[in-house]
Amino acid sequence: xxxxxxxxxxxxxxxxxxxxxxxxxxxxxxxxxxxxxxxxxxxxxxxxxxxxxxxxxxxxxxxxxxxxxxxxxxxxxxxxxxxxxxxxxxxxxxxxxxxxxxxxxxxxxxxxxxxxxxxxxxxxxxxxxxxxxxxxxxxxxxxxxxxxxxxxxxxxxxxxxxxxxxxxxxxxxxxxxxxxxxxxxxxxxxxxxxxxxxxxxxxxxxxxxxxxxxxxxxxxxxxxxxxxxxxxxxxxxxxxxxxxxxxxxxxxxxxxxxxxxxxxxxxxxxxxxxxxxxxxxxxxxxxxxxxxxxxxxxxxxxxxxxxxxxxxxxxxxxxxxxxxxxxxxxxxxxxxxxxxxxxxxxxxxxxxxxxxxxxxxxxxxxxxxxxxxxxxxxxxxxxxxxxxxxxxxxxxxxxxxxxxxxxxxxxxxxxxxxxxxxxxxxxxxxxxxxxxxxxxxxxxxxxxxxxxxxxxxxxxxxxxxxxxxxxxxxxxxxxxxxxxxxxxxxxxxxxxxxxxxxxxxxxxxxxxxxxxxxxxxxxxxxxxxxxxxxxxxxxxxxxxxxxxxxxxxxxxxxxxxxxxxxxxxxxxxxxx
Numbered sequence: 001x002x003x004x005x006x007x008x009x010x011x012x013x014x015x016x017x018x019x020x021x022x023x024x025x026x027x028x029x030x031x032x033x034x035x036x037x038x039x040x041x042x043x044x045x046x047x048x049x050x051x052x053x054x055x056x057x058x059x060x061x062x063x064x065x066x067x068x069x070x071x072x073x074x075x076x077x078x079x080x081x082x083x084x085x086x087x088x089x090x091x092x093x094x095x096x097x098x099x100x101x102x103x104x105x106x107x108x109x110x111x112x113x114x115x116x117x118x119x120x121x122x123x124x125x126x127x128x129x130x131x132x133x134x135x136x137x138x139x140x141x142x143x144x145x146x147x148x149x150x151x152x153x154x155x156x157x158x159x160x161x162x163x164x165x166x167x168x169x170x171x172x173x174x175x176x177x178x179x180x181x182x183x184x185x186x187x188x189x190x191x192x193x194x195x196x197x198x199x200x201x202x203x204x205x206x207x208x209x210x211x212x213x214x215x216x217x218x219x220x221x222x223x224x225x226x227x228x229x230x231x232x233x234x235x236x237x238x239x240x241x242x243x244x245x246x247x248x249x250x251x252x253x254x255x256x257x258x259x260x261x262x263x264x265x266x267x268x269x270x271x272x273x274x275x276x277x278x279x280x281x282x283x284x285x286x287x288x289x290x291x292x293x294x295x296x297x298x299x300x301x302x303x304x305x306x307x308x309x310x311x312x313x314x315x316x317x318x319x320x321x322x323x324x325x326x327x328x329x330x331x332x333x334x335x336x337x338x339x340x341x342x343x344x345x346x347x348x349x350x351x352x353x354x355x356x357x358x359x360x361x362x363x364x365x366x367x368x369x370x371x372x373x374x375x376x377x378x379x380x381x382x383x384x385x386x387x388x389x390x391x392x393x394x395x396x397x398x399x400x401x402x403x404x405x406x407x408x409x410x411x412x413x414x415x416x417x418x419x420x421x422x423x424x425x426x427x428x429x430x431x432x433x434x435x436x437x438x439x440x441x442x443x444x445x446x447x448x449x450x451x452x453x454x455x456x457x458x459x460x461x462x463x464x465x466x467x468x469x470x471x472x473x474x475x476x477x478x479x480x481x482x483x484x485x486x487x488x489x490x491x492x493x494x495x496x497x498x499x500x501x502x503x504x505x506x507x508x509x510x511x512x513x514x515x516x517x518x519x520x521x522x523x524x525x526x527x528x529x530x531x532x533x534x535x536x537x538x539x540x541x542x543x544x545x546x547x548x549x550x551x552x553x554x555x556x557x558x559x560x561x562x563x564x565x566x567x568x569x570x571x572x573x574x575x576x
Contacts, residue, residue, distance in 0.1 A: 019176055023172050023173075024169065024172050027043060030060065031201070034196055034198075035179055037196065038082055038193045039082045041079070042078075043064055043077065043079065044058050044059055044060055044079065045068065045079065046079060046081065048083070048159075055196075055199070056081075056196055057200050058199055058201045059202060060203060062204055063075065063077075065077030068129075068163055076165060077163055077164060078164045078167055078175065079162075080163070080164065081160070081162070082159060082162075082182045082183060082193075083193070083194040084158065084192060084194050085191060085192045086158050087157070088155070088157070089132040089157070089160055089185075089189060091131075091136075091142060092145065093188075094182065094185045095143055098128070099139060099143055101177055101180075105177050125138065127165045130142060130161070131157075224301045228302045229313075232313055235266060236417050236420055237462075238306045238309040238310055239306075240265070240462075242299065242302055244262060245295065248288075248290055249290070261465075263412075265412075265416070266417065273289065277289070280294050283295075317421065318429050327552050327554040327555070329550060329551065330544065359390060359391045360390055360391075368387045369381065369384070372384070372386065398432050398433075399430075399575060401434050401491075401492050401494060401567065401571070402435040402436075402479050402483060402492070402493045403422070403423055403436045403496065404437050405439070406438075406440075406475075406498060407439060407440030407465075408440055408468060408469060408470045408502070410466075411466045412466035413466075415498060415557045416464065423436055423457060423461060424457065424458065424461075425564055427454055432489075433488075433489075435448055435450040435451070436457070436461065437478050437479045437482060439475025441467065441469060443471055444475040447464060448460035448461065450488060469503040470499055470501050470502045470503060472517075473501060473506070473514045473516070473517040474505045475495075476517040476520075476521070477505065477517050479493055480520055480524065483526065491526055492527050493528045493529075494531065494570075495528065496532075496557065497530075497536070498536070498557050499536060501514045515542065518543050518547045522546065522548055526547075527574060528549035529550045529551070529552065530544050530551045530552070531551075531557070531563065531566060534553055537553050540553070552566045
């Protein structure tokens with residue numbers, strides 16, 4: 001391939017000046033600049049948006065020089081990324097091509113203006129940092145490497161990274177010259193350019209709010225935290241993650257029994273075992289799979305940070321994910337709530353107004369006073385009226401929710417875990433009490449009475465072992481008796497089942513017994529909603545009709561987001 005002419009020969013003086021002014025203006029305005037189709041230029045850290053192909057996010061509160069080169073002051077470096085298809089771009093020929101461009105540019109500069117002692121190739125090569133999939137370093141270091149040097153840690157990348165440190169304002173036009181050289185070299189190496197569709201300016205949250213910061217983790221432990229959080233989230237809790245990993249300990253007795261319990265709780269484990277093996281955490285063996293050294297480190301890490309992981313899981317449980325499937329509903333009647341209203345002190349705070357509003361938020365007040373001491377240059381720390389924050393008061397209509405859960409064999413695994421997630425989400429995101437009644441084998445039992453205690457709810461849920469038949473009538477009667485025996489505020493009963501009853505309570509006809517039991521809900525004026533799947537729709541509609549309740553048919557009971565949306569929707573209708 002013949003050598004391409006430099007950019008200053010391709011463009012005329014007017015075009016060159018216009019391009020230089022555009023880049024300089026964007027940098028001065030603290031904005032990113034898209035050069036051509038493939039290149040992004042800014043003074044900040046920028047990365048492709050994984051959720052939107054073709055979009056590059058510019059993080060305006062992360063200075064590139066400070067983050068990537070540990071420079072003391074902001075604004076001392078310009079970050080340039082030239083995006084291409086995933087490839088290992090050879091860094092040595094690229095660095096030599098950039099050096100030739102730099103020499104030609106400096107010769108061009110000396111012809112345009114009086115010579116300057118600063119126009120030395122060596123000083124410029126030390127200012128330019130280059131990184132590809134085959135290596136990294138400033139241009140001076142890369143040019144000093146042996147001719148056939150290659151990095152054994154080659155890894156495909158999707159861009160060529162340039163960081164220009166302390167580049168004078170007069171040399172802004174050097175940036176497009178370097179970019180042009182990079183694109184020419186990529187074409188020579190037969191690497192296709194990738195188009196940048198758009199750039200998006202955003203802010204990144206301070207990592208001091210992340211669990212890694214508060215735990216004081218070493219950089220090498222961040223991967224362990226990510227793995228532990230992922231595994232604990234998938235298995236519903238850190239305790240389950242520990243139980244799962246311990247099943248792979250060498251020499252463990254009753255291994256088959258342990259895996260049977262795990263499959264009953266979490267369903268098919270084959271996919272997660274394969275993923276852990278690919279991650280190097282599990283070693284496949286002739287007789288049994290065992291933990292590798294990295295797997296043992298992960299187990300020890302989860303045991304050591306169990307409380308912190310539990311806090312992180314609760315944070316995840318509070319979020320409301322978007323349902324992955326659709327659901328259909330049949331509404332038969334709409335009971336109104338009993339109109340009980342409760343005034344309570346909210347966690348939200350506001351500045352104290354002219355009139356007294358109630359409870360002072362002491363921690364928030366002290367924090368505000370500390371801020372004002374710095375902002376207003378107060379000599380001593382003191383609390384003034386302007387610093388005082390008070391708790392707001394809110395009025396709510398509590399709805400206590402009783403989940404009536406099918407605990408038969410068909411509910412084992414992801415379906416039951418989705419129900420657990422629903423119960424924990426309701427308790428963590430509302431001020432309502434939650435109860436759980438499970439029906440399985442030949443009887444029903446209360447596994448969690450109405451409670452606001454998260455630990456009690458979690459222990460009760462994990463005591464459920466799906467097995468046996470479906471005694472739905474007994475489950476309905478048990479839930480009714482639980483509501484009548486407690487002081488329950490606006491009870492909402494939620495039946496979740498993937499089948500029809502298979503064991504009766506009074507007769508040998510399980511379905512007729514269930515229809516008889518559900519009529520008691522209508523007599524007690526209790527609101528019932530039924531959540532099930534399409535094959536059992538006809539029976540569920542008849543069951544809801546007898547109780548004048550509502551039916552929701554979902555594509556899959558494993559969709560925890562759909563379950564959450566349904567219950568919150570019914571709760572909203574109930575108290576309107």
